[in-house]
Amino acid sequence: MKKIALLNLKPNHKGKVLEILGGAGLQNRLMSMGLYIGKEVTKISYIGLRGPVVIKVGRTVLALGHGMAAKIIVETE
Amino acid sequence: MIKKIYLIGNPNVGKSVVFSRLTDVQVISSNYPGTTVEFIKGYLNLEDEKIEVIDLPGTYSLEPSSSAEQVAVSLLQEYPKNEIAVINILDSTNLERNLLLTLQLIEEGYPTIACLNMCDDAVHRGVHIDIKKLEEILHIPVISTCAVTGVGIKLLIDRLKEVAPVSRAKPSHEERWKEIGNIIEQIQHLEHRHHSLREILEDASVRPLQGFIMAGVVIYTSFKIVRFVGEFIINKITDPLFYGTIQPLLERLASNLQEKGFLFHLLIGDLVNEKIDFKQSLGLLTTAPYIELGMVLPYIISFYIVLSFLEDIGYLPRFAIFLDNLLHRLGLHGYAIIPILLGFGCNVPGILSTRVLESKRERFIAATIISIGVPCVPLQAMIIGLLGAFGGFYVGEVYLVLFFVILALGLILNRIMPGYSPELLLEIPPYRFPPLVLLGQKLYFRIKGFVIEAAPIVLIGVLVVNILLYFKLFDIITGITAPIIHGLFGLPKEAIVALIIGFLRKDVAVGMLAPLGLSAKQLFIAATLLAMSFPCIATFIVLWKELGLKDLIKSTLIMITVSIIVGTALNFIILR
Numbered sequence: 001m002k003k004i005a006l007l008n009l010k011p012n013h014k015g016k017v018l019e020i021l022g023g024a025g026l027q028n029r030l031m032s033m034g035l036y037i038g039k040e041v042t043k044i045s046y047i048g049l050r051g052p053v054v055i056k057v058g059r060t061v062l063a064l065g066h067g068m069a070a071k072i073i074v075e076t077e
Numbered sequence: 078m079i080k081k082i083y084l085i086g087n088p089n090v091g092k093s094v095v096f097s098r099l100t101d102v103q104v105i106s107s108n109y110p111g112t113t114v115e116f117i118k119g120y121l122n123l124e125d126e127k128i129e130v131i132d133l134p135g136t137y138s139l140e141p142s143s144s145a146e147q148v149a150v151s152l153l154q155e156y157p158k159n160e161i162a163v164i165n166i167l168d169s170t171n172l173e174r175n176l177l178l179t180l181q182l183i184e185e186g187y188p189t190i191a192c193l194n195m196c197d198d199a200v201h202r203g204v205h206i207d208i209k210k211l212e213e214i215l216h217i218p219v220i221s222t223c224a225v226t227g228v229g230i231k232l233l234i235d236r237l238k239e240v241a242p243v244s245r246a247k248p249s250h251e252e253r254w255k256e257i258g259n260i261i262e263q264i265q266h267l268e269h270r271h272h273s274l275r276e277i278l279e280d281a282s283v284r285p286l287q288g289f290i291m292a293g294v295v296i297y298t299s300f301k302i303v304r305f306v307g308e309f310i311i312n313k314i315t316d317p318l319f320y321g322t323i324q325p326l327l328e329r330l331a332s333n334l335q336e337k338g339f340l341f342h343l344l345i346g347d348l349v350n351e352k353i354d355f356k357q358s359l360g361l362l363t364t365a366p367y368i369e370l371g372m373v374l375p376y377i378i379s380f381y382i383v384l385s386f387l388e389d390i391g392y393l394p395r396f397a398i399f400l401d402n403l404l405h406r407l408g409l410h411g412y413a414i415i416p417i418l419l420g421f422g423c424n425v426p427g428i429l430s431t432r433v434l435e436s437k438r439e440r441f442i443a444a445t446i447i448s449i450g451v452p453c454v455p456l457q458a459m460i461i462g463l464l465g466a467f468g469g470f471y472v473g474e475v476y477l478v479l480f481f482v483i484l485a486l487g488l489i490l491n492r493i494m495p496g497y498s499p500e501l502l503l504e505i506p507p508y509r510f511p512p513l514v515l516l517g518q519k520l521y522f523r524i525k526g527f528v529i530e531a532a533p534i535v536l537i538g539v540l541v542v543n544i545l546l547y548f549k550l551f552d553i554i555t556g557i558t559a560p561i562i563h564g565l566f567g568l569p570k571e572a573i574v575a576l577i578i579g580f581l582r583k584d585v586a587v588g589m590l591a592p593l594g595l596s597a598k599q600l601f602i603a604a605t606l607l608a609m610s611f612p613c614i615a616t617f618i619v620l621w622k623e624l625g626l627k628d629l630i631k632s633t634l635i636m637i638t639v640s641i642i643v644g645t646a647l648n649f650i651i652l653r
Contacts, residue, residue: 011284025142029502031250032138034174039254045284051402052411052501054283059171061283061507063398065410065500 407487
């Protein structure tokens with residue numbers, strides 16, 4: 001088990017959300033879209049060049065900005 | 078007693094389609110979050126009573142995070158809870174995330190009915206839901222619908238009267254998600270499916286390399302189709318109609334009127350080589366209808382065919398991912414591409430849809446960029462029609478200049494405006510294949526909207542111009558502005574008339590340039606100036622409404638400054 005930012009998770013790998021750094025505003029927005037602490041996410045891709053990260057949470061596909069993906073810490077194998 | 082019905086749900090779950098089914102009011106619906114940014118009203122007949130139905134912008138929760146979500150939540154609080162019914166629309170293929178809002182609605186005591194939409198899509202994807210059980214758990218009526226085909230709508234109306242507030246404790250967010258997890262386990266059964274072609278394409282479009290190639294192919298094909306369909310309509314339908322049928326009729330009319338008379342001037346305009354010239358005569362019966370129906374309408378049709386298709390299939394949010402990096406530098410994020418693309422049709426819906434952006438700063442930058450650098454279809458059609466005669470190269474240059482203006486302006490605004498640009502957070506919808514009937518309806522709706530809004534203004538515009546020209550009232554203005562128009566931009570001083578008319582309508586304004594006999598360079602500069610300078614009146618009003626007076630003035634000053642700088646630069650840099 002290791003702790004890394006969602007940004008650094010490899011594509012097609014799963015991770016469990018451990019921590020969401022950043023304000024309550026961001027936490028609430030993510031929470032209302034189904035991304036919260038304890039939830040398992042699958043990374044689909046990182047577009048590169050500081051572009052967005054695409055993940056799958058439950059049955060939802062989300063695109064997150066580069067900076068946001070750096071603030072979400074996940075636990076992975 | 079129900080006095081009002083509200084439709085609420087997550088973005089992109091088909092609220093607007095349900096709304097159209099309930100009220101017969103045709104509204105635009107698309108496959109991306111945030112199509113509805115303003116509430117829409119309609120009426121439903123319920124037991125001989127006419128009840129107002131309101132379609133709210135999509136929201137993920139009752140705690141709003143964008144201005145469109147804010148609209149939804151505050152409207153919901155306008156009426157006492159015992160006088161309303163809330164139809165909560167959910168996406169059956171993604172029940173888990175959708176249930177958050179449902180639970181919040183129930184907890185707040187709203188009399189709610191849950192409508193699990195897109196039931197057919199759920200079946201295709203192997204999602205099975207036990208509706209009865211969900212009803213038992215939630216204690217509210219739950220039904221399954223497929224709004225695009227109309228399945229379940231009658232049942233929805235029948236069961237509306239069953240809605241009643243249910244008492245339910247308000248847990249924390251974490252507890253609520255846990256509860257949702259439990260509910261889902263009891264009611265949802267997922268059948269294992271092999272990846273379909275659709276899912277493979279969905280996946281490929283968000284991967285760096287494949288997605289980038291797909292984006293390129295989509296843009297290129299879209300351009301080709303818009304041009305092909307537009308030219309096809311012009312060459313095969315409208316031009317034969319105008320030149321073959323209407324022109325002889327008008328010439329007969331002209332021979333019955335006294336040439337150089339006031340009426341002749343008004344209706345027919347000036348003859349070019351003793352003949353009516355639809356592009357140059359500038360009469361109410363000649364150039365006015367030709368601009369709208371013969372030059373602009375064909376491209377309105379072709380543009381909206383392509384845009385509507387891309388919207389409904391769900392491609393646009395994927396496109397946004399690839400532009401996030403670039404738009405981030407302009408103080409926006411990837412999703413700003415939606416208002417920008419809509420702006421290419423008409424700036425008004427483009428600026429309205431900047432409401433999908435979170436901050437005031439972003440909305441100011443997006444609205445300003447759209448009014449300066451994004452030419453609407455009527456303007457583009459006229460530029461292609463007139464400037465295209467000198468070669469496609471010049472038309473391409475107009476786009477190139479506008480692109481660099483957007484880039485430079487965005488970079489500067491992002492640097493000097495206080496605040497920062499927020500990060501992208503966007504749901505990527507699945508691909509859906511819209512029924513052709515719905516696509517056709519949407520197209521019809523948009524074209525009708527264009528004709529109704531444009532026709533009177535075009536006629537008024539041409540009328541006003543003709544009267545002013547006849548009584549030579551423009552001469553005073555042309556004299557005053559000549560130093561700028563001629564000295565800086567290198568245009569004949571009469572071109573100011575076109576720039577002024579641009580305030581009414583951009584297409585008529587470009588049309589006004591036709592009789593001036595401009596060179597390719599002059600027409601290029603004038604067209605670019607028309608695109609950048611002051612927006613047309615409809616855009617102006619929306620800007621005012623959306624930004625407020627102070628920001629409107631700021632935005633307008635930016636437009637004027639940029640136009641003067643770029644116009645002068647083009648005049649002195651281009652030597653041809």
